[in-house]
Amino acid sequence: MIRAGAAALRAWSKARGWAALSTAPPAPPAAPEPRREEPPVPPPVPPPVPSPVLRSCRVPVVPPLSPLQAWVGSLRHPEDTLRGLADLHPDVFGVSPRLDILHTVATWQRNYKRISHARVRSRAEVRGGGRKPWRQKGSGRARHGSARSPLWRGGGIAHGPRGPTSYFYMLPMRVRVLGLKVALSAKLMQDELHLVDSLEMPSGDPRYLQELARARRWGHSVLVVDSDEFPENIIAAASGLKSITLIPALGLNVHSLLKHQTLVLTLGAVTFLEQRLLWHESRYSPLVPFSLPHRDPPPPPRAA
Amino acid sequence: MAAAATLLLRAADRALLGRAAPLPCAQRGFSDCGGARWAPARPGLPVPLSSPLAGLSRPIRIKEPPKRKPVDRWTKKRALFGVYDNVGILGGFQIHPKSLIMGPTWLRGWRGNELQRCIRKKQMVGDRMFAEDYHKLNKRIRYLYKRFNRTGKHR
Numbered sequence: 001m002i003r004a005g006a007a008a009l010r011a012w013s014k015a016r017g018w019a020a021l022s023t024a025p026p027a028p029p030a031a032p033e034p035r036r037e038e039p040p041v042p043p044p045v046p047p048p049v050p051s052p053v054l055r056s057c058r059v060p061v062v063p064p065l066s067p068l069q070a071w072v073g074s075l076r077h078p079e080d081t082l083r084g085l086a087d088l089h090p091d092v093f094g095v096s097p098r099l100d101i102l103h104t105v106a107t108w109q110r111n112y113k114r115i116s117h118a119r120v121r122s123r124a125e126v127r128g129g130g131r132k133p134w135r136q137k138g139s140g141r142a143r144h145g146s147a148r149s150p151l152w153r154g155g156g157i158a159h160g161p162r163g164p165t166s167y168f169y170m171l172p173m174r175v176r177v178l179g180l181k182v183a184l185s186a187k188l189m190q191d192e193l194h195l196v197d198s199l200e201m202p203s204g205d206p207r208y209l210q211e212l213a214r215a216r217r218w219g220h221s222v223l224v225v226d227s228d229e230f231p232e233n234i235i236a237a238a239s240g241l242k243s244i245t246l247i248p249a250l251g252l253n254v255h256s257l258l259k260h261q262t263l264v265l266t267l268g269a270v271t272f273l274e275q276r277l278l279w280h281e282s283r284y285s286p287l288v289p290f291s292l293p294h295r296d297p298p299p300p301p302r303a304a
Numbered sequence: 305m306a307a308a309a310t311l312l313l314r315a316a317d318r319a320l321l322g323r324a325a326p327l328p329c330a331q332r333g334f335s336d337c338g339g340a341r342w343a344p345a346r347p348g349l350p351v352p353l354s355s356p357l358a359g360l361s362r363p364i365r366i367k368e369p370p371k372r373k374p375v376d377r378w379t380k381k382r383a384l385f386g387v388y389d390n391v392g393i394l395g396g397f398q399i400h401p402k403s404l405i406m407g408p409t410w411l412r413g414w415r416g417n418e419l420q421r422c423i424r425k426k427q428m429v430g431d432r433m434f435a436e437d438y439h440k441l442n443k444r445i446r447y448l449y450k451r452f453n454r455t456g457k458h459r
Contacts, residue, residue, distance in 0.1 A: 109386045115407035124447070125440050162418050163425075166411040168402065177393055221378075242378040247387050250395050255386030276394050290397040 053084025053197050055267050059278050065090045068188065072195045072267065075234070076202060078215040086195050086267060089274045091281065093188045095181045102186070105171065105179030105254045114167040123148050123156030177280045183257040184273070192219070194264045199226055204233040206240030213244070219261030225249055227268040249273060419448040 053072045061067050067087035074080045088094070123129065129148025136143055144151075150158040187193040194216075201208065213222055221243040224234070230246055238244045245260065249269040257263060265273075284297055357364060376382075391399050402413025410428040411421070422445045430438060453459055 109389050112401070113405045115405070115411055122444075124443055163421060164408050164411055165421070166405075166407065166415050168405065168411075168413055168415045170402070173393065176390060180390065180393075242383070245383050247384075250391055251387035252394065253386045253389045255389070256384075259383070259385075273394075280393075291400075 050083070053086075053267075055084070055086035055270070057087050057089045057274065058271055059089055059274055061087075061089060065094075068094050070188065070193065070195050072197055074197050075199060075209075075212065078212045081216065083197060086270065088188070088270065089278065092181050092274050092277050093185050093193075095178070095185045097186055097189065098178070098182045101175065101179050101182050102254060102258070105176055106258060108169070108171050108176075109253060109255045111167045112169055116161065116165045116167070118161035118165075119163050120157040120160035122158070122160075122162075123150060126154075126156045129155070174280055177277055179254045180252065180273075181277055183254045184263075187257060187263045192262050194218070194262065195270065196264055196266055198231075199224065199234045199266060200231055201233040201237060204236030206237045209234070209237040209244060210241060213262075218264075221245075221260040222262045222264060223247065223256055223260035224264045225252055225269045226266045227272040228266075419445065419452055422448065 055072065057067050068090055070086050070088055071082055072084040072086050074083050123146065126148040129146040131147075133144050133147050134141060146152075146155075148155040150156055184193070213219075222245070224238070224244065224246045225248070226246070227249040234246065238246050243260070245256070247256065249272045252273065279296075282297065284294075288294070352358065357366075388404060389401050391404070392401055400413070405412050408425075408429075410425045414424070416424065422441055426438075426441055426445065430441070433441065
């Protein structure tokens with residue numbers, strides 16, 4: 001009876017009121033009203049899908065090597081990551097990971113520009129100290145010839161740093177080129193390389209770029225490289241952010257690649273880098289400096 | 305755990321029995337307590353009874369090692385370090401990276417030991433140096449020449 005009462009109360013609470021307690025059969029549902037005639041709505045047309053961006057290697061890939069592939073995205077929308085496919089030359093983006101070469105080139109970059117200005121005065125340069133302080137014999141003190149010798153307080157330093165010192169040296173050109181190739185290969189291998197067809201952005205807001213980097217999980221530092229001029233929007237966005245750097249393709253180097261977590265390349269920059277870095281594999285040794293005009297070796301005769 | 309329990313027991317022991325025991329400084333881990341001797345623990349002290357500083361009449365100053373000052377790793381200079389180092393390879397060899405080095409004229413893109421540096425400075429910049437500095441430079445060249453070429457194993 002308590003259960004029946006609880007069920008009745010539940011029915012009451014469903015706002016049927018006294019009708020909940022009646023035992024009469026429920027009334028049939030009302031017939032639906034006739035619908036007004038509407039014009040037939042055409043099915044929604046999906047937006048036109050743009051044709052995929054495909055990029056092949058300008059420098060021919062000699063078999064048995066085959067080109068590596070990477071997705072091409074864009075910066076127009078945070079989720080616009082699959083616009084097309086690009087072929088990457090294996091001799092630039094697929095070399096073996098020589099960490100010793102990366103270390104060599106990074107150390108060279110740190111040290112070849114270093115000029116240390118540390119300098120201390122020697123006993124000849126410290127002011128004073130020409131006269132013998134006391135006579136050689138008979139005074140009971142140790143014998144000295146000058147009050148500015150390295151033994152004295154206020155005297156010169158015997159083997160201290162001397163003058164501006166330079167630590168300049170150059171690594172062989174092929175080692176520096178190989179360092180760039182190893183760094184680019186490492187970025188591709190570790191999924192930290194992203195290709196982009198162009199750097200156009202819908203707005204120049206730094207927060208849009210930050211949100212895009214976070215949505216695509218790029219990491220906390222991004223290096224953006226382009227061979228042509230940068231559009232204004234991305235310049236404005238990157239100038240408001242500390243760890244997103246824009247550099248031209250001329251400025252690519254191993255230290256920046258190691259400092260920034262992610263690398264974003266445009267297709268133009270990829271073409272430029274492949275052409276410049278692959279030339280060194282088939283060039284003559286420089287009998288004259290390369291800054292003078294030179295002729296490339298003739299192409300090898302094709303086997304019939 | 306066991307060490308903390310024994311410390312707690314010892315501190316409680318002293319507080320209850322009121323023994324004027326000599327302060328076991330070696331037990332507490334520091335060499336000299338700065339003159340603060342054991343005294344009955346006052347309930348108002350914020351130090352918990354289990355810590356080595358419990359039960360002292362005068363609070364001992366503990367010095368912490370100096371904190372490292374925060375370094376901003378993303379300044380303009382640090383973010384753009386190394387850019388254009390490969391301008392020769394990537395730029396058609398019109399510029400050599402040694403022309404980007406900022407420094408004294410006689411040291412740009414060149415390296416040498418002290419005697420070589422002094423001679424090069426005298427050749428390139430000697431005629432516009434101050435008289436005293438020029439005189440000291442000459443003395444240094446003379447001394448280093450004799451040192452390198454007349455003394456030691458390698459002459």
